[in-house]
Amino acid sequence: MQAQAKPSTLAEWLTLLETRHTKSIDMGLERVGKVKELLDIRFDCPVITVAGTNGKGSTCAMLESILMRAGYRVGLYIKPHFLHFNERARVEGVPASDAALIAAFEAVEEKRGDISLTYFEFTTLAIMKLLADAKMEVVILEVGLGGRLDAVNVIDADVGIVTSIDIDHTEYLGTTREEIGFEKAGIYRAGKTAICGDPVPPRSLIKHAESIGADLWLMGRDFNYQGDKQQWAYGGRAQRRNSLAYPSLRGANQLLNASAALAALEALRDVLPIGAQEVRTGLATVELPGRFQVLPGQPLVILDVAHNPHAAATLAQNLDNMGFHPYTYAVFGSMLDKDIEGVINQLKGKIDHWCVTGLPLPRAATAQQLKDKLLEAGVEPEFKPDAACTIETFETPAAAFANAQSRATENDRIVVFGSFLTVAGVMQARKPELH
Structure with a gap:
């Protein structure tokens, strides 16, 4: 050099x-x-x-x-x-x-x-x-x-x-x-x-x-x-x-x-x-960001870097242990080389509304690819005003999170997962609140 x-x-x-x-x-x-x-x-x-x-x-x-x-x-x-x-x-x-x-x-x-x-x-x-x-x-x-x-x-x-x-x-x-x-x-x-x-x-x-x-x-x-x-x-x-x-x-x-x-x-x-x-x-x-990290406030926000089926199964178990929430929103982004189907299969019964996002890396799955994987896994959106299940696509984790926040009530919860970059994108968007 x-x-x-x-x-x-x-x-x-x-x-x-x-x-x-x-x-x-x-x-x-x-x-x-x-x-x-x-x-x-x-x-x-x-x-x-x-x-x-x-x-x-x-x-x-x-x-x-x-x-x-x-x-x-x-x-x-x-x-x-x-x-x-x-x-x-x-x-x-x-x-x-x-x-x-x-x-x-x-x-x-x-x-x-x-x-x-x-x-x-x-x-x-x-x-x-x-x-x-x-x-x-x-x-x-x-x-x-x-x-x-x-x-x-x-x-x-x-x-x-x-x-x-x-x-x-x-x-x-x-x-x-x-x-x-x-x-x-x-x-x-x-x-x-x-x-x-x-x-x-x-x-x-x-x-x-x-x-x-x-x-x-x-x-x-x-x-x-x-x-x-x-x-x-x-x-x-x-x-x-x-x-x-x-x-x-x-x-x-x-x-x-x-x-x-x-x-x-x-x-x-x-x-x-x-x-x-x-x-x-x-x-x-002990403190560690992004490992089933529950942020204060309402609606409840959970940050978890679960990006493979083993971690997704643990996340699903942890969500089950949290008690009742009317609706659960997911902000989900993933690398394309991960077992996306395996992750979805562990969590699809726990999520009502999916906000899927692209990530700023060439090897990341696009939001449309994630939506296609959800549809293939049998996640069926309902096209009506009070839909119990929706799938929406976004360019960035921040945009996906903003959408989830705008729709969730104070008794609902938002879980951000799938990649370190997904969680980091939401952390960056929430920076004033987190620091």
């Missing part, structure tokens, strides 16, 4: 990185590994990596919240972002500054030479460099796609967590849970703690962990949970956590995620001791 063309702002860097590499996803660790060595990225503290089809972000957020309550300096890499790229790199709970990110980008650019990196690989290396230089006491890294060939996997973590295994990203990871489980198990390391929070782990994951000599912790065998309406308890190999508050993150699967997080902390208890009160407070106060 010529000196005069060097970006000077974070926005300029991101624009450059989005257009530089020929592929948006280029699986493999050789190029990333070389640049990591050139940058001399190393962590002098415990590192936890978190992979999984769903639940990664929630698990990372719980770990961060508990560890910060215990007084540790915590670094977190989490993705994607909603409103600002800085959300991806958190140092002691605060998004990294533009200046810190630019310095990290410049370091990667200087060292990479003629090695080509995708947007994700470049930014992952930059954020890992930023966190390593910040001298954290514990670092949490969320895996992007799969595990074995994801850029985060150039780091040898002390604990690897796989939250759940389901069908997603089939063009890269395989079409069965066994194939996908093997890819996600690639984050496990010999002699290190390997946690699986999925209650029915694929045999391939267990076999891989055993074959490399990882210390495998399985839900139901090595750790578990139980609870009633007021509180819950975690039980591990050598540690019990009783009288716990339910995580402030809503949703049916959050105790699975919380249990996997507590298993990781149990495994690290000799180097990162944490008291009972810190665990309780950390779980009770």
Whole structure:
């Protein structure tokens, strides 16, 4: 890159990185590994990596919240972002500054030479460099796609967590849970703690962990949970956590995620001791946008990044648990390569009015394509003034949301889901209310 063309702002860097590499996803660790060595990225503290089809972000957020309550300096890499790229790199709970990110980008650019990196690989290396230089006491890294060939996997973590295994990203990871489980198990390391929070782990994951000599912790065998309406308890190999508050993150699967997080902390208890009160407070106060996030006010607005059938089934269950609402409006946008039919089939009985939207990416489904999928799935609009079911198309999430808001009464609810970009578009439109 010529000196005069060097970006000077974070926005300029991101624009450059989005257009530089020929592929948006280029699986493999050789190029990333070389640049990591050139940058001399190393962590002098415990590192936890978190992979999984769903639940990664929630698990990372719980770990961060508990560890910060215990007084540790915590670094977190989490993705994607909603409103600002800085959300991806958190140092002691605060998004990294533009200046810190630019310095990290410049370091990667200087060292990479003629090695080509995708947007994700470049930014992952930059954020890992930023966190390593910040001298954290514990670092949490969320895996992007799969595990074995994801850029985060150039780091040898002390604990690897796989939250759940389901069908997603089939063009890269395989079409069965066994194939996908093997890819996600690639984050496990010999002699290190390997946690699986999925209650029915694929045999391939267990076999891989055993074959490399990882210390495998399985839900139901090595750790578990139980609870009633007021509180819950975690039980591990050598540690019990009783009288716990339910995580402030809503949703049916959050105790699975919380249990996997507590298993990781149990495994690290000799180097990162944490008291009972810190665990309780950390779980009770954890925050994470867009994961069954219920916004205050009327009509009720729910933001959920459910974008595959597994997540959509959880969303459907969570909607059922909310009690009666006369009508439910959906703002729905999706990438075209997702199992759109599978998502619709999980939710079609829960939605009365569909406001489907295009998204600002070439690989997104158009609103008309989503409408066609709904019709194919048997969602039948009724063409009359008091219609119990409608499907309307919009160019943007903001326009779809505005329409839903104009039609919903104070006792109805609006659920925004299908893609991070769908939720981000509505967040942007509601920005004054959210901040």
